Amino acid sequence: MDRRKFVKTAGLSAIAISTTGFKLIEENGVITTNCATSKDMLGPFFRKNAPIRHDLTYDDNPSEIELKVIGQIFEADCDKSLSNIELDIWHCDHRKKYDMESEEYKCRGKIFTNENGEYWFKTFVPPPYQGRPKHIHYLIQESENYQELVTQIYFKGDKKIKKNNWVKYPWDENRILNIYQNAEGIAEVKLDLFLKRK
Numbered sequence: 001m002d003r004r005k006f007v008k009t010a011g012l013s014a015i016a017i018s019t020t021g022f023k024l025i026e027e028n029g030v031i032t033t034n035c036a037t038s039k040d041m042l043g044p045f046f047r048k049n050a051p052i053r054h055d056l057t058y059d060d061n062p063s064e065i066e067l068k069v070i071g072q073i074f075e076a077d078c079d080k081s082l083s084n085i086e087l088d089i090w091h092c093d094h095r096k097k098y099d100m101e102s103e104e105y106k107c108r109g110k111i112f113t114n115e116n117g118e119y120w121f122k123t124f125v126p127p128p129y130q131g132r133p134k135h136i137h138y139l140i141q142e143s144e145n146y147q148e149l150v151t152q153i154y155f156k157g158d159k160k161i162k163k164n165n166w167v168k169y170p171w172d173e174n175r176i177l178n179i180y181q182n183a184e185g186i187a188e189v190k191l192d193l194f195l196k197r198k
């Protein structure tokens with residue numbers, strides 16, 4: 001069931017605003033949210049001015065799983081897709097290093113949503129580092145109408161997720177993504193994002 005329908009049929013039995021600003025909806029003891037993307041930490045490895053590109057792969061990478069990441073960006077009303085939204089993505093390379101200096105901007109990119117609010121990029125599943133689960137960072141900067149969104153995606157089955165303080169609530173689990181094989185035979189994950197109006 002999509003979340004919009006859930007919100008309608010749940011009858012809004014109980015609503016509270018969490019400390020992170022989400023509406024929490026309680027129905028039969030189950031707490032969920034309306035359309036919102038929970039935040040995660042920016043971390044120390046963000047770099048400005050990453051190149052605009054959809055392909056973050058590189059030649060000397062022995063990692064096995066090439067991954068396509070897709071999704072759509074909406075307003076928090078769950079419905080209005082947002083075109084031309086700038087999204088920064090970054091993760092560590094196969095040696096667990098973040099490229100902080102080189103002109104290559106390895107494993108970093110900037111993409112924009114298309115006219116339907118869709119985004120995609122190609123990369124690989126990065127390794128875990130410093131006890132953290134495998135993850136990819138996302139940043140959408142504050143714009144005229146929307147608040148900044150800083151978040152991360154994780155991958156289902158990663159046992160390190162349990163230890164991660166940033167994935168501890170039910171709504172954070174939306175960002176733990178299932179890897180499936182798409183029609184082209186490529187491993188793929190999907191995450192829709194929801195931006196809050198100012």
Ligand SMILES: [Fe+2]
Nearest residue numbers: 043045135137
């Ligand atoms: Fe990281």
